[in-house]
Amino acid sequence: MTNNLNTIHVDMDLENRVVLNVGGTRFETYKTILKKIPATRLSRLTEALVNYDPATNEYFFDRHPGVFSQILNYYRTGKLHYPINVCGPLFEEELEFWGLDSNQVEPCCWKTYTKHRATEETLATLDGLNLDVDRTSKHDLMIKFGIDEHRALMDSKMNYFKRLQPIIWQLFEEPRSSKPATVIASIQITMIILSVVILWLGTYTETNVHSININKEIIKSNNVTENMFETFRIMDADFYNIYLVILEYISVSWFIVDMSVRFIVAPNKRAFLFSTDNIIDFLATSWSVIDIFIRLYVKSILLDSLKVIRVLRFFRLLSYHSGLKVIISSLKTSAPVLQLLVFFIIVSSTLYGAMIFYAERLTTDDADNNIFISIPEAFWYAIVSLTTIGYGDFSPKTSLGRLFGGACAVTGVLMVGLPMTIVVEIFSNFFNHLRARSKLPKQRRRILPV
Amino acid sequence: MTNNLNTIHVDMDLENRVVLNVGGTRFETYKTILKKIPATRLSRLTEALVNYDPATNEYFFDRHPGVFSQILNYYRTGKLHYPINVCGPLFEEELEFWGLDSNQVEPCCWKTYTKHRATEETLATLDGLNLDVDRTSKHDLMIKFGIDEHRALMDSKMNYFKRLQPIIWQLFEEPRSSKPATVIASIQITMIILSVVILWLGTYTETNVHSININKEIIKSNNVTENMFETFRIMDADFYNIYLVILEYISVSWFIVDMSVRFIVAPNKRAFLFSTDNIIDFLATSWSVIDIFIRLYVKSILLDSLKVIRVLRFFRLLSYHSGLKVIISSLKTSAPVLQLLVFFIIVSSTLYGAMIFYAERLTTDDADNNIFISIPEAFWYAIVSLTTIGYGDFSPKTSLGRLFGGACAVTGVLMVGLPMTIVVEIFSNFFNHLRARSKLPKQRRRILPV
Amino acid sequence: MTNNLNTIHVDMDLENRVVLNVGGTRFETYKTILKKIPATRLSRLTEALVNYDPATNEYFFDRHPGVFSQILNYYRTGKLHYPINVCGPLFEEELEFWGLDSNQVEPCCWKTYTKHRATEETLATLDGLNLDVDRTSKHDLMIKFGIDEHRALMDSKMNYFKRLQPIIWQLFEEPRSSKPATVIASIQITMIILSVVILWLGTYTETNVHSININKEIIKSNNVTENMFETFRIMDADFYNIYLVILEYISVSWFIVDMSVRFIVAPNKRAFLFSTDNIIDFLATSWSVIDIFIRLYVKSILLDSLKVIRVLRFFRLLSYHSGLKVIISSLKTSAPVLQLLVFFIIVSSTLYGAMIFYAERLTTDDADNNIFISIPEAFWYAIVSLTTIGYGDFSPKTSLGRLFGGACAVTGVLMVGLPMTIVVEIFSNFFNHLRARSKLPKQRRRILPV
Amino acid sequence: MTNNLNTIHVDMDLENRVVLNVGGTRFETYKTILKKIPATRLSRLTEALVNYDPATNEYFFDRHPGVFSQILNYYRTGKLHYPINVCGPLFEEELEFWGLDSNQVEPCCWKTYTKHRATEETLATLDGLNLDVDRTSKHDLMIKFGIDEHRALMDSKMNYFKRLQPIIWQLFEEPRSSKPATVIASIQITMIILSVVILWLGTYTETNVHSININKEIIKSNNVTENMFETFRIMDADFYNIYLVILEYISVSWFIVDMSVRFIVAPNKRAFLFSTDNIIDFLATSWSVIDIFIRLYVKSILLDSLKVIRVLRFFRLLSYHSGLKVIISSLKTSAPVLQLLVFFIIVSSTLYGAMIFYAERLTTDDADNNIFISIPEAFWYAIVSLTTIGYGDFSPKTSLGRLFGGACAVTGVLMVGLPMTIVVEIFSNFFNHLRARSKLPKQRRRILPV
């Protein structure tokens, strides 16, 4: 009798069973299971469907069978787990077909699942950097400069300037587009470096002139430099300066010519004027010109200091190196973490600075020996310790101060290390994708539509 | 005859065979194999079961076929390996269905297997941080303040205070709940920073007054600061102090008001009084008040030093930044490793400190040149070297001392690096989960029960 | 006709085909393919085998179907790839069944494949550390002390010492075995720390006595310490010393008692005498005793310095902390890399030291200003720079010297970083396994044999 | 009627269906799907093919079924995703069979997919390092020296030198080939170290002689060294020098003999002369010889400095340590990143150097206190800070200077950290592969061809 009862059960069981042929692999489950997630493709299965085969009593779906085992399990257990052996977008495409929401993925799979989204973001950022555009195609160039390609070919009387404009533009703005463009880029780089070297050497001679007047005893601690000055003094300082001035004139002239040409041929004058690179360029060049004239009449440390603008030109070098672009891009992506790092350093320095300041003051008997004269100095000490630099210009002298100093050192190691991890991960991710990208072709054949 | 024997064997073999249809995929094994792990679902298979189909001679189980291949292998080989391509909880659920114990997983899979448990712990910790609660819902708020929502709506004569209490509470305690709440939070942050800046500037003027009296020669090495003092001296020191005092009065008043309001509207006065943040707040504010009065009569470095309590208020800033909360949370999780790090630094510093102290003493002829006057100083030297800060206030001068110093430096690099790895991993794990979490929706639809 | 030819081909093709039923999943291939790797289970398939089923014309193997797809592919392509989704030992077990050699795995899979072997080694090392043995079981204890358990129960007249021996042993050697054992361990730790603290304080008073005699001006730079001395001078130095001496007598007495007891109850006297911990203990304790007597007659820095042996006792603390055991164990495992690091630092320091020494000497006009008086000093400078400590006691003063110094700094960052990576990986691996281990049960049920 | 229509649909649907038996696993899809990617094996399926079985109406392919599910999905969705659970080369082999292009892999899988290519490159580099060649086989040796093995055996009158040449070559060039070869290598290493130690000690005695003449007051700050000099002065300086000179003669003689022998037996004299190791050796040895004679007549710091060439011999030690070879090899691989690091350090140092120089100059009232006398000094300060060494020879003294200094410190932590990540990853990859390699056998049995 038990047997009999069982048979009935089995019959009911078999009645309830449903076979799904997914890409050739058979999956079996109960019909009730498929009803558990309403308004999805599987919950609406009826024998009237095209893909129902009455002969084999199965529904055929031309989909990926591997992913489906994970999807069917979602119906069974109510939990959607991410299959680790397939790529994120493939899984998402399958979910979409089955009418499921990819946001239903379980928390334990969030990290692995969101990884492919991060990958997509990274790839988009890398594409945005235009790292591998060696040369804008002629067609794109024409569009950029608003020239009708066909008319241009016919209209031989077209403005001479309009014809040259894109050629010159490419010469100055795309270093890898042709041999002459590379030469111009090299000159540009040389001039930038030269302009900074002149600035350097200038401080040598200035100090030199200065050093003759000031008391020699003062630079006792720096005899090496003094000896160098001696050498300079032997060669005529003026003579030496003349060379520097000539080089400066050459570099300034180059920058004026370069900027003018690039402005004249720029397809979009507004965009040109508001680009950071050009603003720096303009400020540096115009200040160089003003400085040449002003130097004849006035001599002021403040005016001298403004020359530092010239060093900012170094940022232009960045655009010539793809590796640097990636570093800067990854730093931008990790901006919130860097903010955190800076905030952390400021908060900790304030805390430790104040603590060490008072510790030193309290436990030193003789106030004259306390080198921490004010909290800002203790703050500087704390920053220098947190970054593990430790110049030694300030260091605690009392036991209590050293206790806090030791704590500060350990905190520094942790504090700097933790946010760095994230920045390093982001950068490593960028770099690895960049390397992967460089190994694969840029153009890919597309498949035919059905 | 051999042939004959074989046929019999085959028959026996076929008799012993069992077919398991798991979610549509057929698995075949021998019945004896299934008996190897007693008291499990598979060891108790009988043809009387509902899921036995006599027509196909197979048992049907509506389970995940992929995981089952791993489970059946456990019966075959006696070793339970974790399938790397499915998520931990999914595997555990399947194990539970088949009546197996997830603790039987082989040692070689422990690390991968326990990963999902760590993930669950991490997610629980992150949930506990209340990072994304922008605003307590009205319903939860009513419960928190013990107000019966329905009665409140009807009973228009309800205590005026009782009605305002949750509104004001939200204004002061949930910065992101509304515009005015954000404004109050901003004032709070400004006041905290202001109170610390006043402390800083205070030490400037104090030293200033002090510096007039003390011998100028002493601060020779710090002429920069001296020059700054000169500037202060020009502007009337008293005048300058008046501004500072006014600002201090404003900030102290704010803190008194803020604390009072928050105390009055707190739903749980006890919890309020015993929260660390509030204790710091109370100590800092009350000391500020006492200090204002005391300053008129007494002038003592010790009393001055107590002002440092104010800096502790900076810890309150942490509650306004979710990134900081995560850092602190991951530091708490890695507390045992940090203890290890601190213990390691102390043990090593003691060892190296003592060794370098005696090394310097033994190998220096002239004791007057030995800068390590006692072991505690050598201990400080060792800490400064182990953390690779190296202030240079102490450094070995003899060959033997330098040998130990070099060993200390290398040890430092290793010692600090090793525990840091673990802390960094924990933090990176927290941060990545946080990032994954932020990309997924907070509310998820649930499936229907069968 | 082509059709006809084809049919024949198909027949031949079908004839050559073979179906393998592996754990319920059918695999099909050609018989010739299976002959490619001779002397394996599949190359010797004949229809006379027990597992050949003439009805379905297939061979049945009760093995893991997932791994088999990888194994069959080895026959097809001649290349054995490691299936990433199964655990290493599982794969090895399957390979053994099929008569294949796991060493045939392709080079591209070596890294992933050898990972599980590394895991096994790590687990073996961790087991060897006896991290979780809280208490030796009574049975094991009896065996350790060579006592026949049964006889012991009956023979009530057994030697009193023989009965107490294991109990006392456990009290002194297994801190977590019982409450009193924990108390004894705590006393031991306290005494070790006390003995080192006495050493520290001793150098204070010694210097004190010394400092009265020497010219005060010498310690000008260290007024803090001087002030502390002043305090000591006020309290009678002799009186202060008496306390230290009493504490020293107590600690020395404890160590004598502890060592004697542990030696008496040790089950294996030889092993006890040759353990590093006990040798350190013996040297430290016996020197303390000798020192007490010698101090009355002689006063020598060399004898004083020998006291440093006492600090080595700190190593005994390691045995009380499982985290430290793991760190030391991972350092042992990474010994070759550490040797490399030390060798690298020595080679680089020599190279940079010599280069900077000559650079400074060549380009400085005035030899008196050259602070690098000999190569060993430049070597010390290079070590201090390579480890990024940078005390600043030596630093190059000429441009050429600074060029080499800069190179040295960059080299240091790389040099220390690279081997550290490996050490950090090894440690992280150890630690993660340790964490995984701690989450799983120690005793596991075993399955029944077939 | 709907039913009727459906039936027709189904018929059409069934007509369009195609069954692919891939290694025993059935895959089903529509014929139109297979036409989507033209000119591939699947797009050209016809029933006339050998592997079409009319009985079961399926096409048989003896390929890996797991990978095929991914390939079929490419036809379905038009996107080729990399299956994460199989090894790269296996996937590529399958793609080739199916006539697909591995470059069509989706961007999201690039990183995982290109990993195996990186692995192959790494393995090729490691093979190129000849790490495990202990001894060239006799056969290879004969080929290297151009000796006909068979003739050599018979022709007993063969040139005596020609017979000895390979034996001596192996003795001097392959340290691990035999016991005597190991002894010679040990002598070589000892001599290299000895030659450097002599150089070291030489600078001691030189300074000694020098120090007698110069004013004692100058080395006040270095009394330790002075005391050591005193000791030297007591033992006769000349006597001491004699020992050094004898040792130098021995080492120089050894290098002459070693170089001569190695040159005489070298199979390829040209390659020998142009190898970097030999050039260094030749320069160092010949300079040592010249120096011995020149020293008798001239005494010049410049000539002395040339002795530093000898230290370069240390590079030869690299060839005796496989770990060092791997480090150098991974540094070569990461050369572009290291260039980036150096470029980054130079650009940042220039920027920060100039900024801090002007900041200090602008905000210091008394120019005499400004320690940054010229930009190159500020540049040195910036390098020292960016690498977190911080000697403290220069450090900003004004608030503005310290602000830039703090920024420089934080930049340093980031700047050095980011490229280091990549170098560390490359090295770690090398090392892990090396470890994996060492665990697997060098010779592997190959399978038979079909």
Ligand SMILES: [K+]
């Ligand atoms: K440092």
Ligand SMILES: [K+]
């Ligand atoms: K330093």
